[in-house]
Amino acid sequence: MRAKLTLLITSLLLSVTAFAAKPAGKLTISLDFESAKLITTLLSRKTVTAAQIDKVADVYGSRQLIAKVKGYSGAGAEIFKSTLREIIETGAIKGDDPYNWKAVKANLPAITALIKKLSASPDAFMNEVKEKIEAYTSDKITANVRACFLVGGGSLGFTQGEETTFNVALQKIGDDYEGLKLLVAHELYHSIQAAGFASRKADSKGLPYNVKATFALLYNLWTEGTANLVGDFVGMKNPAPFSKTQLDEYQKNADRMRENFAMFEALAYKCYNDTAAKRYDVYYNIAFSTAFDETGYYTGYEMAKKIEKYEGKQALANMLTQDLLVFAETYVKLYKAHPEDKTFIRFDASTENVLQNLVPWREKM
Incomplete structure (x- = not known):
């Protein structure tokens, strides 16, 4: 993840598929699976409507993914939608695959199982992550953080924009629950670091x-x-x-x-x-x-x-x-x-x- 030197602390609205957990101090964490759930559901089908594609492209996590992929490849929302539709309807992508849909589809069973496990016990997952970070965290830190679980793209973990959100791409993780905990701890700690840095209000x-x-x-x-x-x-x-x-x-x-x-x-x-x-x-x-x-x-x-x-x-x-x-x-x-x-x-x-x-x-x- 490329760390920023400024950070805007914002309040985060939780989607219907997000869950909250509170580690030590004044840190609030939400887990957002909405984009990953919608995309994996569509990839399990053979047909899709334009309305369904538009809906998945417009949810928060997908917008994060689109901004990231567009930043390094130039492939924006229209490529997101057209290539996703192509792989749903044909099972393949003939040209470039900047969103790595082929990798997502190939790992669909493992990804689906991992999302199901995370969704079933989000508090348990975040408590295990909390155990890894709390000794390294100051009670002076105040932040609202969204952990956005995605499928697609070429990055394993990244932040996008100035919000206190970090994103994790599940297609590279498979069903590695223990590995995911460590990756989330790493990315979550970046959000804590950024909040701490912002609290200093340094003027460069x-x-x-x-x-x-x-x-x-x-x-x-x-x-x-x-x-x-x-x-x-x-x-x-x-x-x-x-x-x-x-x-x-x-x-x-x-x-x-x-x-x-x-x-x-x-x-x-x-x-x-x-x-x-x-x-x-x-x-x-x-x-x-x-x-x-x-x-x-x-x-x-x-x-x-x-x-x-x-x-x-x-x-x-x-x-x-x-x-x-x-x-x-x-x-x-x-x-x-x-x-x-x-x-x-x-x-x-x-x-x-x-x-x-x-x-x-x-x-x-």
């Missing part, structure tokens, strides 16, 4: 581009790293296929962690020091997109693990309402305080200098 007006861009890299390092720890797949017993793919990613990045750190440090150095270049989007994609295996997620994850080891989960919870330098500064402080711990990956002096140079701006980001 007037900041130089290179300062804002470097802070944005540090923001994503913190948010993705700690969210990976909150929804940690490591240690899972008897993982289902989806969870196994996630574990493989953790292991691949663990095997090259020193290189991951070096890559992030090079990006941060370039971002801050090359004031003539304005390429934050490129730097973001290198560190935090699937094009380069999301290496920044695992750099931040390694840092978050060390902070938890030496200062506990509460230290990470406190960071929800602290400035964006605290995460990296705490990591530096810890590896300097524990030279005996040879498993620490230390930043180069040039990276520490970048952090120091950002200090005068910390309250504005």
Whole structure:
């Protein structure tokens, strides 16, 4: 998920297929299955009317999906409707399939079973997610969050727009209930992080581009790293296929962690020091997109693990309402305080200098 630097906290209206659960503090979560239920029902049929297609395209979750897919492929609502109708009526799609309906249809039994299980016990599901996040959550956070379960598209989890909504695509998860809990914990924690960030009311007006861009890299390092720890797949017993793919990613990045750190440090150095270049989007994609295996997620994850080891989960919870330098500064402080711990990956002096140079701006980001 691409994290935002601003967030508008809004009240959310629940659909008839949404259910509410309240974890610790002032956090309200709703589960929305409406789009997924409508689409999977239609995909089980051989015929469909224009009115039915229009209805499914207009529900909240489908509008989130359409906005996401249109953003990276250009395929908007009309393509959503025409390709969905094509696969319902013919069982195939001859041309491009930007909404991945073929994958949804191929996994329809598992998806339907998972939606049925979630719908039957939404409170039980959210209570299990709550157990994973509550130790990392500050009671200072107030937010209303919608967890929107979708089918279709190419993204596993994403946010769209400024609302406190996160979206999860079920066709890549199959019937992996345990894996879904961890994924939801990860994405939910992003909403908590964004609410905490917004509560600081930092004003970044007037900041130089290179300062804002470097802070944005540090923001994503913190948010993705700690969210990976909150929804940690490591240690899972008897993982289902989806969870196994996630574990493989953790292991691949663990095997090259020193290189991951070096890559992030090079990006941060370039971002801050090359004031003539304005390429934050490129730097973001290198560190935090699937094009380069999301290496920044695992750099931040390694840092978050060390902070938890030496200062506990509460230290990470406190960071929800602290400035964006605290995460990296705490990591530096810890590896300097524990030279005996040879498993620490230390930043180069040039990276520490970048952090120091950002200090005068910390309250504005």
